[in-house]
Amino acid sequence: MKTLDHVDVSAKRVFLRVDFNVPLDKKDGTVADDTRIRAILPSLRKVLDGGGKAVLASHLGRPKGQVVPEMSLAPVARHLSGILGMDVPLAPDCVGGAVRKMVDELEPGRVLLLENLRFHGGETKNNPEFSRQLAELTDVYVNDAFAVSHRAHASVHGITEYVRECAAGYQLAKEIETFRQAMENPQRPLAVVIGGAKVSTKIGVLENLIPKVDLLVIGGAMANTFLKAQGKSVGASLVEDEFVETAKVLLAQARERGVRVILPVDATAAPSLDAGDRARQVPVDQVPPDLAIFDVGEETSALIRQALEPCATVVWNGPLGAFETPPFERATYDLARFLAASQAFTVVGGGDSAAAVAKAGVTDKVGYVSTGGGAFLEMLEGKVLPGIQALQKCSERA
């Protein structure tokens, strides 16, 4: 696929679709985590250094086609101005005559941030007229928003029908390349660690992974459903009863394929999530009826480390426990630290896992942390992301 390296941006209006859907501080509304902003800086610098005019477009939150002042991109414009050391004005809207004028008057080497795309219902509806209006602002369209490329929205999908030239930004290209390296052409053994609360959201992922991996580690509350499928009583733990049969089928598939599956053998259990002071280690076949599992246990953590040790590639999605509530963060942080010290090619994806790696303080040491949440999950499901597909088609056409 064509990337920014293959595009002459000089004096051109470069529409950079980025994902500035960043958390804002609840008290003062400033940017609380700028990972996604920093992720697009290489693309932005390339445009500015090449004498292009950078028109940045993003969504923030889910305002559902309404103007919601708390979801304005104003704090992001201020934050980006600080990083670049140059004024980044915020347009009052993302389409329309006034915006068009601002874009046309933009000097080469300068940046304009458009207001939240989702203030218009046409964005999430992939409305052709809205897509065309966005396309009017651009000579070159660049998608550098991997994290929203699973959405067939106007600025990610529809717009590619109306632009003359398009290319992938560096962050998007890196995400695609890293994922391919890990999942399509991996150094083996390949291990995938899947956690999170609900197995129902991960069935597609597991079905897609079983034929590909050598080792599958299942943790988080979703493991409880598998434990029940194995006939273990898991006390008062969260179980999705309607998926117990599916869990049995998945385990049988893994067995047939010779995939080693690691499920918890012990757990950190407590009467409730807010009763961490009464947490204790229990074997998974002896969870008392009044206790629920909130983290995998110490023996399981050791088992996971031992199994991952010889793996050349490790992909991780979903926390192993309720890591936001002490003391149930232990196994998740333990895994994050283990991966940070590992020689394996390591890819972490999904909002919670990325947050856990950050909280454990090892983001810089882990091989690759994806900026994608839902997008990363859909890649793990083996889906072709509509934004990437549309970009591919457009870059071949141009």
Ligand code: 3PG
């Ligand atoms: C994300 O944070 O995962 C992306 O920005 C997509 O956001 P959405 O789930 O609201 O479409």
